[in-house]
Amino acid sequence: MISIEDIKKPENIAYRRPALLTDNVMHYCPGCSHGTVHKIVAEVIEEMGIQEKTVGICPVGCSVFAYNYIDIDWQEAAHGRAPALATATKRLCPDKYVFTYQGDGDLASIGTAEIIHACARGENIVVIFINNGIYGMTGGQMAPTTLLGMKTSTTPYGRDAKLNGFPLVIADMIAHLDGTAYITRQSVHTAPAVRKAKSAIRKAFEYSQMGVGLSFVEIVSTCNSGWKLSPVEANKWMVEHMFPKYPIGDIKDVPAGR
Amino acid sequence: MAEKILMKGNEAIAISAIRNGVDGYFGYPITPQSEVMETLMKEKPWETTGMVVLQAESETSSINMIYGGASCGKKVMTSSSSPGISLMCEGISYIAGAELPCVVVDVMRGGPGLGTIQPSQSDYNQIVKGGGHGDYHNIVLAPASAQDMYDFIDWGFDLAFKYRTPVVILADGIIGQMMEKVELHPMKPRRTAEEILKAAPWATTGKTADRERNIITSLSLDADIQEKFNRKLQAKYAVIEENEVKFSEYLTEDAEYVFVAFGCSSRICEAVVDGLREEGIKAGLLRPITLYPFPEKEIARLATQVKSMMSVELNLGQMVHDVRLAAGGKCPVGFYGRQGGNIYTPEEISAEFKKFNGLE
Amino acid sequence: MAIKGAIEVDEQKCKGCSVCVANCPTGSIRLSDKVNSKGYHYAEMTGDGCIGCSQCAVVCPDSVITVYKVKI
Numbered sequence: 001m002i003s004i005e006d007i008k009k010p011e012n013i014a015y016r017r018p019a020l021l022t023d024n025v026m027h028y029c030p031g032c033s034h035g036t037v038h039k040i041v042a043e044v045i046e047e048m049g050i051q052e053k054t055v056g057i058c059p060v061g062c063s064v065f066a067y068n069y070i071d072i073d074w075q076e077a078a079h080g081r082a083p084a085l086a087t088a089t090k091r092l093c094p095d096k097y098v099f100t101y102q103g104d105g106d107l108a109s110i111g112t113a114e115i116i117h118a119c120a121r122g123e124n125i126v127v128i129f130i131n132n133g134i135y136g137m138t139g140g141q142m143a144p145t146t147l148l149g150m151k152t153s154t155t156p157y158g159r160d161a162k163l164n165g166f167p168l169v170i171a172d173m174i175a176h177l178d179g180t181a182y183i184t185r186q187s188v189h190t191a192p193a194v195r196k197a198k199s200a201i202r203k204a205f206e207y208s209q210m211g212v213g214l215s216f217v218e219i220v221s222t223c224n225s226g227w228k229l230s231p232v233e234a235n236k237w238m239v240e241h242m243f244p245k246y247p248i249g250d251i252k253d254v255p256a257g258r
Numbered sequence: 259m260a261e262k263i264l265m266k267g268n269e270a271i272a273i274s275a276i277r278n279g280v281d282g283y284f285g286y287p288i289t290p291q292s293e294v295m296e297t298l299m300k301e302k303p304w305e306t307t308g309m310v311v312l313q314a315e316s317e318t319s320s321i322n323m324i325y326g327g328a329s330c331g332k333k334v335m336t337s338s339s340s341p342g343i344s345l346m347c348e349g350i351s352y353i354a355g356a357e358l359p360c361v362v363v364d365v366m367r368g369g370p371g372l373g374t375i376q377p378s379q380s381d382y383n384q385i386v387k388g389g390g391h392g393d394y395h396n397i398v399l400a401p402a403s404a405q406d407m408y409d410f411i412d413w414g415f416d417l418a419f420k421y422r423t424p425v426v427i428l429a430d431g432i433i434g435q436m437m438e439k440v441e442l443h444p445m446k447p448r449r450t451a452e453e454i455l456k457a458a459p460w461a462t463t464g465k466t467a468d469r470e471r472n473i474i475t476s477l478s479l480d481a482d483i484q485e486k487f488n489r490k491l492q493a494k495y496a497v498i499e500e501n502e503v504k505f506s507e508y509l510t511e512d513a514e515y516v517f518v519a520f521g522c523s524s525r526i527c528e529a530v531v532d533g534l535r536e537e538g539i540k541a542g543l544l545r546p547i548t549l550y551p552f553p554e555k556e557i558a559r560l561a562t563q564v565k566s567m568m569s570v571e572l573n574l575g576q577m578v579h580d581v582r583l584a585a586g587g588k589c590p591v592g593f594y595g596r597q598g599g600n601i602y603t604p605e606e607i608s609a610e611f612k613k614f615n616g617l618e
Numbered sequence: 619m620a621i622k623g624a625i626e627v628d629e630q631k632c633k634g635c636s637v638c639v640a641n642c643p644t645g646s647i648r649l650s651d652k653v654n655s656k657g658y659h660y661a662e663m664t665g666d667g668c669i670g671c672s673q674c675a676v677v678c679p680d681s682v683i684t685v686y687k688v689k690i
Contacts, residue, residue: 002622002690004663007622007623007686007687008624008626009686012686012687012688013684013685014672014685014686014687015672015683015685016675017684021681026679026680030633030634030635030658031633031636031637031679033679034679035678035679035681036677051464052464052466053464054464054465055462057326067471067473067475072465072471073462073464073465073471073472073473074471074472074473074474075326075473075475076356076473076476077325077326078322078325078348078349081318081322081325081349084318084322084326085322085323085325085326085329086326087314087319087323087326088282088312088323088324088325088326088327088330088334089326089327089329089330091310092281092282092327092330092332092334093330093332093463113315113318114315114318114322117315117319188677189637190641190673190677191641191671191672191673194676194677195676231637232635232636232640235637
């Protein structure tokens with residue numbers, strides 16, 4: 001019988017955190033999807049060996065401090081404007097891998113003009129879109145992607161279409177634009193889901209150097225604090241309620257002929 | 259002999275950008291400065307110098323493209339006119355807060371609101387006093403000719419990179435639209451990647467093993483850190499105020515009366531001074547070339563020499579407050595202005611001057 | 619041949635979110651009765667059923683789990 005100590009030897013390591021993640025403790029709430037997405041972004045950059053060629057652009061919202069966690073050069077944008085920063089960065093430095101990391105308030109509300117026009121122009125950038133249907137950092141207000149009936153601090157009786165309008169399904173909207181090359185919707189609530197999301201991010205990074213247009217990876221996520229659920233319950237709620245409105249899978253993959 | 263070409267002030271901005279090694283221009287059409295981007299698109303500098311030119315979806319996006327491009331250590335610029343500049347002020351505040359270099363050209367038109375498309379100088383307060391939120395300054399250069407428009411691009415970028423701060427070229431519809439001879443200086447190449455690393459070691463050029471990651475941000479959240487940073491900014495502004503003031507004077511040596519005017523108004527006031535001199539009135543002109551930093555020491559000196567000063571502006575009295583502050587009550591400071599795109603004649607200013615000084 | 623695994627949790631950085639517990643196919647992780655300096659009940663291995671499949675580490679939002687695996 002082999003002892004635990006004998007198993008825990010460097011040569012037996014099957015998985016460890018990517019070296020590209022810094023030692024900083026993430027400020028996110030326990031169970032927050034942001035941490036998992038940060039990790040797979042770090043893994044993709046590390047595995048592709050492109051740390052020196054990558055520029056990240058973080059948003060305003062919970063992930064405003066993304067630059068504290070992945071060891072690459074970062075720009076911190078004004079609310080919603082990350083695609084504008086990315087546009088200039090990529091056009092001025094075409095050899096760089098340029099990605100934005102944005103939440104639903106940032107990308108789908110205040111930043112709709114910037115994201116839609118970056119898509120329409122076919123900017124060769126990667127957009128990682130965290131959609132958890134709520135404003136996390138400001139304390140759980142309604143987001144453009146909040147589901148009908150969903151309770152938030154500014155829809156305390158549930159989102160009512162007459163009062164608040166309907167959820168914005170951004171990925172489907174931009175799929176109609178000729179400048180987008182790859183649009184996919186993923187999640188990170190199970191290990192297989194994380195692996196698929198990571199493959200999608202890797203594909204998006206690879207496409208960004210092929211001059212084929214904008215790649216958009218939406219991650220349907222949880223905000224357990226805002227949703228007032230435990231992390232595990234929030235994952236279940238996401239599967240039951242978010243997935244029907246925001247179904248997981250590829251929406252568009254032009255280089256692959258889809 | 260250097261090449262001289264007849265062109266509009268707006269065209270001079272575009273040609274100067276190409277010839278002075280600017281890396282990128284990002285803008286949005288608005289009268290009376292649309293010729294800047296039109297000229298760039300016609301010249302196609304991406305085929306010659308490699309300069310990037312892009313028409314953005316809004317002024318908001320343009321200024322944030324500037325933020326992104328400046329973050330990479332590139333020489334990037336935009337241009338707009340008053341209502342568009344209002345939209346850019348958020349971005350300019352972020353650029354000041356992130357200590358990024360850039361050049362913004364404001365070809366002023368009448369406001370408030372959509373206003374008029376004729377010349378004005380009514381963005382003085384907005385640009386010289388800030389415009390966006392927070393304790394920051396733009397370095398503000400006031401061109402008075404198409405040649406200035408050409409020359410100030412290179413000067414502006416020198417200052418922007420020297421101090422890591424936004425520089426605004428505060429022009430007006432007259433300077434933008436007027437055609438004059440412009441002397442072209444020798445071409446300056448765009449910076450190489452190595453030169454950018456040297457000029458902007460703080461830029462997001464890709465994290466290498468020999469340095470920590472570069473983060474461009476204006477966020478601190480911690481009150482003490484923010485206060486410390488703001489004091490650092492103020493210390494930088496003190497150095498700018500000490501070293502970068504620029505002005506020109508016309509017949510002030512023996513002047514008993516001095517006009518203070520910038521941009522197109524200074525050109526008109528030169529004619530006023532000439533007319534008054536012919537009548538035996540010892541008038542002179544101080545033209546601030548930098549509006550921030552403001553030539554307050556020279557105004558203070560002149561205030562002890564003259565009987566009065568008069569600030570002449572295409573607005574309802576904005577710079578005059580800075581002139582009065584600098585004069586420190588040592589002499590009366592009058593004001594004359596027109597608005598809405600109307601422009602004064604030298605005779606009109608002369609009459610107002612005489613009324614103010616009781617010379618009739 | 620059997621596969622044996624083990625995990626090591628960075629106890630001080632674990633926030634006790636339990637996502638790893640829910641994802642473990644062999645029920646080999648639980649939250650400890652003890653708390654770390656932040657007051658979180660951190661994750662820990664339990665029993666000898668771990669097969670080193672890495673599911674726990676892959677879903678961990680704070681990347682605090684290292685996984686080891688041997689074939690015996």
